[in-house]
Amino acid sequence: MTCHREGYVMGHQPRHESCSLSRPVNRRQVLKGIGTLGAALAFGNSSHLAQALSQTGEGSPSSEKGLGQIPRRPLGRTGIQVSALALGGWHLGAVKDEREAMRIVHEAIDAGLTFMDNAWDYNKGRSEEVMGKALKGRRQQAFLMTKVCTHGRDKRIGMRQLEQSLRRLNTDYLDLWQIHEVVCRDDPDLIFAPGGAAEALLEAKQQGKVRFIGFTGHKDPSIHLKMLQQNFPFDTCQIPLNVFDWSFHSFERHVLPELTRRNIAPIAMKTLCGKAEPIKQKILTVEEALRYVLTLPVATIVNGIDSLEHLRENLNIVRRFTPMTPEEMDALRKRVAGHAEDGRFESFKTDAQWTCDRKAIEEQMKV
Numbered sequence: 110m111t112c113h114r115e116g117y118v119m120g121h122q123p124r125h126e127s128c129s130l131s132r133p134v135n136r137r138q139v140l141k142g143i144g145t146l147g148a149a150l151a152f153g154n155s156s157h158l159a160q161a162l163s164q165t166g167e168g169s170p171s172s173e174k175g176l177g178q179i180p181r182r183p184l185g186r187t188g189i190q191v192s193a194l195a196l197g198g199w200h201l202g203a204v205k206d207e208r209e210a211m212r213i214v215h216e217a218i219d220a221g222l223t224f225m226d227n228a229w230d231y232n233k234g235r236s237e238e239v240m241g242k243a244l245k246g247r248r249q250q251a252f253l254m255t256k257v258c259t260h261g262r263d264k265r266i267g268m269r270q271l272e273q274s275l276r277r278l279n280t281d282y283l284d285l286w287q288i289h290e291v292v293c294r295d296d297p298d299l300i301f302a303p304g305g306a307a308e309a310l311l312e313a314k315q316q317g318k319v320r321f322i323g324f325t326g327h328k329d330p331s332i333h334l335k336m337l338q339q340n341f342p343f344d345t346c347q348i349p350l351n352v353f354d355w356s357f358h359s360f361e362r363h364v365l366p367e368l369t370r371r372n373i374a375p376i377a378m379k380t381l382c383g384k385a386e387p388i389k390q391k392i393l394t395v396e397e398a399l400r401y402v403l404t405l406p407v408a409t410i411v412n413g414i415d416s417l418e419h420l421r422e423n424l425n426i427v428r429r430f431t432p433m434t435p436e437e438m439d440a441l442r443k444r445v446a447g448h449a450e451d452g453r454f455e456s457f458k459t460d461a462q463w464t465c466d467r468k469a470i471e472e473q474m475k476v
Contacts, residue, residue, distance in 0.1 A: 178221025179427045184252075184408045185374030187321055187344050189284075191224045191252050191409050194427045195376070196420075198227030198255070200413035202236025213420055214243035218250050220424050226411045227278070228256035228289050229270045234277055241279035248280055256289035256325060259306040261299040267309030271318060285345060286310065286319040292328035293465035297335045300324075307341060321345060327379060327457045330363040337367055347411065349379035349457065352401045353387065355442045356449035358458050365405065374408040381413075382454040392448055393441070396426045401441055404433040 181190040196217050204210040214225075225244070227237050237255060244251055255274045257267045275281060288306050291297070300306045310322040323345030326333055333348065346368050348360040355361055368375045380402045381388055381395065388395055402410055414420045433441070452459055 179424060180430070181221075181223070182408050183374075184321070185344055186372045187374065189252065189321075192222045193403060193409055193430070194222055194423060195224035195226050195254075195409045195411040196222055197378075197411050197413040198225070198236040198240060199231045200415040201227075202232035202239055204239075204415050207239055207242070209417070210239045211243040213414060213417060214240065215247070216417060217414075217420055217424075218247055222424070223250065223252045224409050224411075225251045225253050227254065227274075228258060229274050230258045230289070234273070237274055237277035241277050245279060252284045253278065253280065254285035254287065255283060256287045257306065257309065258289045259300075259309070260290065261293065261296055262306070263304050264306060264309040264312065265304075267306045268312065271309070271313055275318065282317065283319045285321045285323060286313055287322065287345065287347060288324040291324050291326035291332060291336060294332065295465070296326075296332065297339065300336070301339055301341070307339075323347065323374075323376070325376075325378070329458070330358060330360050333360070333364045334367065337364075337371065337373075343373050345374040345376055345408070347376040347378055349455065350375075350377040350402045350405060350407065350410075351380050351382055351398060351455075352393065352438075352441050352445055353382060353449035353452075353454050354379075356446050357452040357455055361405065365407075369406055375406065377402050377405070377407045377410040379455070379457060380410050383457055387445070387448065387454050392445055395422065397441060399423065399426050400430060400433055401438060403427070403430050404438060 180193050182193050183189070184191050196214065201210050201213060204213065225240060227240055229237070231237065240253075244253070255278065257270050257274075259267045259270070271283075271286065275283070288300060288310070291300070310319070313319040314322060321344035323343050324336055325347035326336075327349045333346065337343075337346075346364070348364055348368075350361055350365070365375055381398050385395075387393055388398065399410065399412075412423055414423065448454065
């Protein structure tokens, strides 16, 4: 195993390294190595860092693509390969029949889909619980991500949510832990304040409970850029990417290039605009929507899948994917521009349901 990680001490510039994991090691090695790494990060000790990097490792899904399986892509600088399609946790938890939801997870894994998305608050915890049951006996085949929903609140709440997520997901570690819905103007200030959620991310890594860290949001590119200006060692960043985004408050134009420059893995979401309205109105096809975003430099697309039929359709699209030419991408942008410029299909960028009233958030997000 060769390793290469990025260290960060609050208030200091990060140290850049990367990690390539080629074989599984036992859980005790992971905890020991990451714990040592945490000490190195806290005290800025290069000898501790070298020791940590030599000890830290974890089995990861193979980067080889089996017959009939979906392709895999590098997750930024982590050295990990993940499936180009990810299974969205919100829709999974909304499937009424739990056995059907578990079948979706099992068939996805059998097809080569490794990346599992979730969040602490999805369907009041049911999404994590269902996924935890579905991954029993299959945990090592999945790259498991969930999100912490602090919404401007402190590290203490974040660490409490982490323990709840681990229990629901029936695991003792996460492959990726992201701060969920960074959508308010003051979110970056609160996240990086003393005792804020950023400290929870670092502490969780030090404890060996998470491997990689990131943040998500779908509201305004400028908020993402403010987060990135902190030079915090984020491994991933989840953003809305679809052909309509090009013409309205564009993450593709403003955030994606910065992620690429920093070698932070872009995770795409809202590829069908959340509720697939453009598909229903026959403005474009599912294949056009997915193919457009897969042509961008993204690690994976989080896709909301609520049936085996939808899973199979999307898997087949990804299996036969060929990149669009620049001319094809430009032609598709122009074709939808009349439907895109007012943001009608991207209500997640404008909808008032994502409140920034801190008292309302506290009431809604009681732990």
